Amino acid sequence: MGAYFSEIFQGLWSLFVGLGITFKEFFKPVVTMPYPYETIEMPARYRGHVELIEDEEGKPKCIVCMACQRACPSDCITLDGEKPEGSKKKVLTSYQLDFTRCSLCGSCVEACNFDALTFSKEYNLASTRKEDFYFDLLKRLEDRNS
Amino acid sequence: MSLTLLNVIFAVVVAIAFAALNAAYLVWAERRGAGRIQRRPGPNINGPFGLFQPPLDGLKLMAKQLTIPGGADKILFVAAPVLSMFPAIMSFVTIPFSEMIVAHNMNVGLLMIFAFASSGSMALLFAGWSSRNKYAMMSAVRSVSQAVAYEIPMLITAITIVLMTGTMDLMEIVRQQGPSILHWNIFPLLTNSHNLLMPFSFLIFFTCTLAETNRAPFDLGEAESELVAGFHIEYGSMGFGLFFMAEYANIVIGSCLTTILFLGGWHPPLPFLGFIPGVVWFLLKIYILIATFIWIRWTFPRTTIYGLLNLSWKILIPISLFNLLLTAGLLKVF
Amino acid sequence: MIAETTKKALQALFPEPAAAVEEIPASPETEEADKAPKKEAGPRPNGVIERDYAVHGYHLDAQVAVDQLIDAVNIVDQNEFFIETITGVDWIKEGEFEVIYDFSRYDFEVCRVVIRTRVPRDNPQVPTITGIYAGANWHERETHDFFGIKFEGHPHLIPLLLPEDADFHPLRKDFKP
Amino acid sequence: MSILTLYNSLQAYLLVGALLFGMGVYGLITRRTLIGMLIAGEMILVGASLNFMAFNRFTAPDPATGQIFALFIMAIAAAEAAIGLSIVIAIYRHYRSIDAQDVVKLKG
């Protein structure tokens, strides 16, 4: 009989303790961020999709060595370059990133020996159309410069 | 007779409006309260403090199509949500909000609320059955067994009050409790029966109210993590809206009844506060109780079905029966 | 200790004592050295080998014939090993499938036992061990999915991870997606 | 006697009671299933107790007798429903049917 009542009282007490905790939490400040109205700064190492790095003249530093294309586990990078006359180095003519397949692993940036690729800090990339995710990185670079 | 009936019709209209408004803004309060408990703001975009959220939600629900699952019993499927509102609306008729504000005071008011509350489980049963969904069916069966199990301790506790006051008239029950907290039935120190077990009776009654209204931690009917949404799993649009409204209307009824039976109805907690109108006190009390409902919901996990039945049969019923005996004995002695 | 007893029990399965002679001393360098050519030389004969844990990550490596499998698994079961996983390897050059059973123990005396058996590729049939280890059920179904190895006596050998109507076996080396 | 003052006439209640009783009898005869019959039976009981209540209101010398009878009928009806339904369930478990005729046929 005593056990019966002590069980009831302990049970009731544990419920009141729980209520007390949520009561305290009720008066604590809000910790969430109303996302589309406020945004946070991405940390320095944030891995977005890749982005070309420009040199001083605003041209891509990429020398079309294809290391990133080979390193990519999901075959989402396609790049092309040509050798203009009188130049020893190849010049990048197109750099396509198929973001629908990209898994943001960062292998391409790591594979790049010429410091020509970096991560962008973009994360608002939602769209309803697939075509929006075929990025032309060269064009993006030009847009940024202009 | 004739005038009371007119009153009743008027009251039903008012009750529907009151229930709808309460349901809408209790949803808002629930979401805000839950948000604060979980340290997030809750709805805060539409209007000041998100106050336009409920009407917009209602608008959205109304704009949706009411889909009826194939193989469902169409008539019952449509009728069930309407039916679920019926008991709550009827119960509003007899609830005295203050000395003056009562639609139709009956000498069997308490019985009436219980009678209609018991018919509320029919709506769930029909909803569950007509949906042709196994989850809905299981939920309906659970809800009914739960309602049956908790009606017993609830009625026994109510009978304790009836014994103490000698009436089933809700107004009379309130009138017999005096204008101070020690006159209320929860601490009946200044009234004629000095039953010290009444606080436990109050707890039992409150627990039963939680269970009867299918609220957490007793929301086994709609247990979203196992029965997905329970009896209203197949309902969309206003069908769902009506179930939702009925749930909150039932909560309001439950709080009103608890206030009337235990918390002195429209009486102020201390005599010198009597200058504030009774209806204010009444509403204050029921909203505090409703806030507790919300608070409890966002704190506790759900019970099991057998835990629920064990609680009723092994703890609540024995204690409330004992309390009934004690009260009867005390009344005989004093 | 447990490794010793298990090894003895497993060795008892092989009638000719030649299996015991097969044993290679546990030294990493020599192991590496003669392991690589061995694979190319062809399948190794059945028997129990003690491996260097630091290199391979397991202690006992028993290759058994298909009809010895149940006995071997029974020995492992009696020594209170738990089943870690079952998998296959497609040795397409040799025209064989290898079915690998991994076992380990719950106590602090680490002992990982690998039991392998080889079946011809054109008729891959292995007896089921679900009667001994109930937990082998899914592993066997998975191996059946991926390699098409049939486990005789399996109660419910339908595709588990692949679609219900799958009739291909993706981990076979000749599978072209 | 206007149609709007019917609620004050004994006959109106008696007629409703008779109708309920008649419908109950009709249901009892035509329903195939045991539960259907039970439902019809409940209606017969209600028709009867409506009569008791009506007489209690309009003619009885004692204002409580009819009500008490109605209450007793309710108690009996509840008991009947409980026991009847449990029999129905038992029969269903045994014969896989709640059809009265099947139950007659399948002896054993």
Place this chain on the structure above:
Amino acid sequence: MSKPIELRPDETFVVNVGPQHPATHGVLRVKMRMDGEYIVEAETVIGYIHRMHEKMGELKTYPQFLMNLSRMDYLGAMGYCHGHVLCVEKAAGIEVPERAEYIRVIMVELNRIASHLFWFGAFVMDLGGFSPLMYALQDREYILDMMESVTGSRLTYCYFRFGGLYNDIDDEFIAAARRFIPRMRKSMAKYEKLVTGNVIFRKRLEGNAFLSKEVCRKYGASSAVARGSGINFDVRKNEPYSVYPEFNFDIPVFHECDSLARYNVRMAEIEQSLRIVEQALDKLPDGPIMPAKAPKIIKPNAGDYYQAVETARGSFGVRLVSDGGKTPYRLKLRSPTYSNMHLFDETCTGMMIMDALAFMGSLDLVIPEIDR
């Protein structure tokens, strides 16, 4: 119960729990034959999000496939990468700098805490309590923020490399981790009061889903599922790998064999992980995070290798059969939840549906990890 479930002409009926059901935490389906609220038999159907990781492993080079490992288990990705990295390092004979191992352990343990926190919240939500999930997520966010600042992503880290790490941790991270430990201990006290002590919670879990040692052994259960049944088994202690022998920590073992024991094991493990992180931060040596001459192309020696690690969900094993080439000849990933989930069919027989789903919650399922 490995037999298929069929319709039967009796009072039982078949309920499909899933593939989209709140309690299955993903795309898992359990066909249950019910007698009222009781489960007569159950058949788990998996494979809805099977991605054939093992074939991908055979087709891709080692560094390329490494990225897949963190997609196996999105909650405790670090542990899985750790297993793969260790196995390949063992096979290819790559030496790992000590600092890198320490950082790996810190990351794995933090990730384990994050994973357990999420499990805790989701488990309590399975039981109908919603707020603890939000509190757990707040603590988890703290960990994710910390890890994001180092690794650059929040869930699929891709942080480990063969031989070392992607990049080094900084003082800011160390300071944040040191702040995190007391904060987490305070939160644990809160969970203890809010959830563990709660009478409703205890009543639901005490005695729920008895799992005997024998059943665990026959199915190869690991993690809290085994440790809740009184089996003192943790790969970190049983087969020490990495730098775990350097740390002083315990394996929580509970002998009740019920869901509450499994819950208690995981909650106690959070505390043990905190201890490991604390010690690792204290002992963290200086030095490089990649070996001086890390090979560009990984070509392990031919042979077969097995490496087990203790992830948040149990004993994860990588079996690598190498022919000395640039890609593995065969790569088998032994996922712990696969074995843990397999128990479910047998154990839930005769239970009520809500108990069975509480039991399912206590198994800590991550479906992509089962399906691989």
Place this chain on the structure above:
Amino acid sequence: MNPSLFSADGLVGLIFLLTIAITIAGGIIACNSERLVRAVAGLMICFIGVGALYYFLNSPFVAMMQVLIYVGAVAVTISFAIMLADPEQSSQHGPINALSGPFGFITAALLTVGLALIALKTMWGDEPKVNDGSVKIIGTQLLTDYSMVFELVSIVLLISIIGALVIAREGRKS
């Protein structure tokens, strides 16, 4: 004695007619609907109507008991039984035999007409003793004049509940 439709009394009369309509409609559904679940719904409507009629008869207590017991208990029990025993199969067949439809109708109609004639033709002693709707008198009488019956009914209820449990259990084992 002939109130206008729009007066308070007229409205009450109107509601009375409505109540009767609901009762009879519920009864018709209960006896005729193909699906048993709908029959129970009809029964429930009928019972609520009867409850309202009791209210018109100045006895709110019995009215509430009617709702409480018939709707809250009996109807719920019946629908439970329907859900346990699959009712769909029964709707496939017709009535028991070709005669039973018309025969049942004629029998019921004759009974109803007979009862109605009795009700209309008999001169009932018209001495309305309007009770005040109080519960007190019922309670007193139940525990004094009818105490024996009250106890007997209690025993009947108890036995029926135990019997129901036993029968339902027995069936389950086999």
